[in-house]
Amino acid sequence: MQHEYGSGGKVTSTLVAHTKRVNSVRWIVGVEYETELVSGSTDHTAIVWSWKDGKYIPFVLKGHESNVNIVDGLYKSNTTVVVTVGMDSTLKIWCRKAPPEEFCISQTLNYGYSICIGVRISFLPSTDTLILACALDNSNIELYVEDDQFNLSTTLKGHEDWVRGLDFTVDDKGDLILASSSQDCYIRLWRITTKYLEQTNFDNILKTKIGDFKIYIDSILTGHEGWVYSVHWNPKSTQLLSASLDKSMIIWELDLESNLWLEKIRVGEVGGNTLGFYGGVFSPDGESILAHSYHGAFHIWNNQEEYWEPSVTIGGHFGEVTDLAWEPQGEFLMTVSSDQTTRIHAPWSKSGEPVTWHEIARPQVHGYDLSSIAILSRYRFASSAEEKVIRTFEAPKNFVENFRRICNIQERENEMESGPKGASVPSLGLSNKAVFSNDYEDEKEDSHFTAVTLTEPPTEETLLQNTLWPEVQKLYGHGYEVYSLASSPDGLLLASACKATTPEHAAILLWETANWTQVQKLMSHTLTVAQMSFSPDSSHLLSVSRDRRWSLFSKSSQNKFELVATTDKKTSVHTRIIWCCSWSHDSKYFTTGSRDGKVVVWTKSATQIKNGILGEYETASRHLELKNESVTAIAFAPGLVLGSYLVAMGLESGVIRCYKWSPEEWQHVLFLDKSSAHHLTVKRMSFRPVFGKAGHDRDDQNLLQLASCGSDNSVIVHNIEVK
Structure with a gap:
């Protein structure tokens, strides 16, 4: 299996016909x-x-x-x-x-x-x-x-x-x-x-x-x-x-001399916070055993001369995947889920074997369902859950070392020299506590962390205990559960919004990532902000909301964000909740998608004449309407494709559509059905920030990677060839 399907196996087919579990x-x-x-x-x-x-x-x-x-x-x-x-x-x-x-x-x-x-x-x-x-x-x-x-x-x-x-x-x-x-x-x-x-x-x-x-x-x-x-x-x-x-799991075998069934091999977990195995099977040749556990993980052991070695296998979330984000250079993908975990997925290959994607770390194992994630830099991110607090994390040295080995990443900077080695969660706690090299003896009783040297993706046991990231800051300011996050591409600002039924609670908070102070409170919406997105040049912040409006904030000469455009019932085009938004790579256009199936591209007016609450902004072309569909996720490609913009749309039905867009027309170019995309709601999509495949040395201008996640618990990286 491993040689035919890559270094650690992969999903080859998704069969969709059932309507429930x-x-x-x-x-x-x-x-x-x-x-x-x-x-x-x-x-x-x-x-x-x-x-x-x-x-x-x-x-x-x-x-x-x-x-x-x-x-x-x-x-x-x-x-x-x-x-x-x-x-x-x-x-x-x-x-x-x-x-x-x-x-x-x-x-x-x-x-x-x-x-x-x-x-x-x-x-x-x-x-x-x-x-x-x-x-x-x-x-x-x-x-x-x-x-x-x-x-x-x-x-x-x-x-x-x-x-x-x-x-x-x-x-x-x-x-x-x-x-x-x-x-x-x-x-x-x-x-x-x-x-x-x-x-x-x-x-x-x-x-x-x-x-x-x-x-x-x-x-x-x-x-x-x-x-x-x-x-x-x-x-x-x-x-x-x-x-x-x-x-x-135990392998039992009949002893011919005593005519008794004896335990030959016992494999499994020692300690940890898992709840055991739900099932196990032999491979067709009898040389491997595969198990699945309570937390939705697969475990595999291979027989190496009568010694059963744990090996790399596929895995993933066991709850709805609510958000995802690419590392700024597109080297790995981070996801958060209602299974209360944050996971890092990255490509890995052994010499001479195909590249396969695997989970390489689980930075956060939380006590609340996670709702959103924002990556601030390669080794920093913020996440939110069904709580009023935003938590920020930094990678420990052990992760950086293992990431470079597993993904063959060569980095010039010699960072993390004095940082923590890893992290652990105290009993009855929710915060990942940093573990330093000189703390091992002191922390031994309280910490489950053990530094591990990895040359291949970790097993489930390692992921659970030894790949956590230390929590560096908690951000307080929201009155209800934090629902959405966004980070500026330059990594200097973090925007957050919470569930809201009043304008006061629907405010967007801006945080400075250098010192984690709240620098602004942006008022515009009256209900929950569903998604936010900074423009690639970090000069604009776009937000869409359950109040069926979008708002655009622009950075002023005093480095403060000001409301420059918004919509109302007459100007919105959308008649239902606006679920999603995205910016084009050149910051010229942004698009919004809503429950009524409409996708609208907006731009700054060439005449720069202010038009009421829309300010200097207007629709850039006729809108696209997908009948009897709800657009729940949307993403612009990271560059022009054959002279046009490429827009991917994820729908409530689970399918994904891609359109080439120009101010003159919408052209449908790709349809991913439920067996190729998702069979429940697409929650978020994002193109890899650069052209080409992650895990390959060179960028390929004829290939794009689109990551999507959904309510079907899956995270998918699609390869899209540009022809």
């Missing part, structure tokens, strides 16, 4: 190379995705009256069998004869007042008869055997709490082994065989049309101290992987 996804097994998968969702449907003509085609299975929580599937001769379990207490079995026939319900099992919380389907050993294992909320496992229809054959009892994981395999003896894991912290192995063993008491017998199968407990595995959420058999050997909320 996806609860379960499984490959349909039974062939050498799987090309179909099935997913279940809170939207009451399951979908079978079939690979055809270079893309996945969805086939929707409708029949449940509530959430679909678990799915599974396999191939039987020329029939595809899919099992779906819903919160309506039903289990449905869907069959499809050889394509192109459609799926139809062949059977429905009703559990009455019980709920099925786990399901697996397989073949009885050495037969083509299907067996279905269902874990119920009474801690029992029901086994159904196919006989034209699935009939309840026996019930396996033993677990003392809910069974969360099930998996089948066939061992070297030809017997079928069912592994079950439970919230009672135990794993049970059930052997299903046709062989007669005198010393074994068969409490359970499967009666089928082809004969009787005996079932007995083969082993009970103890080793976890928390709920065991999943079990998965190694496809290449009889090894079992278990994942638990005790922050560990």
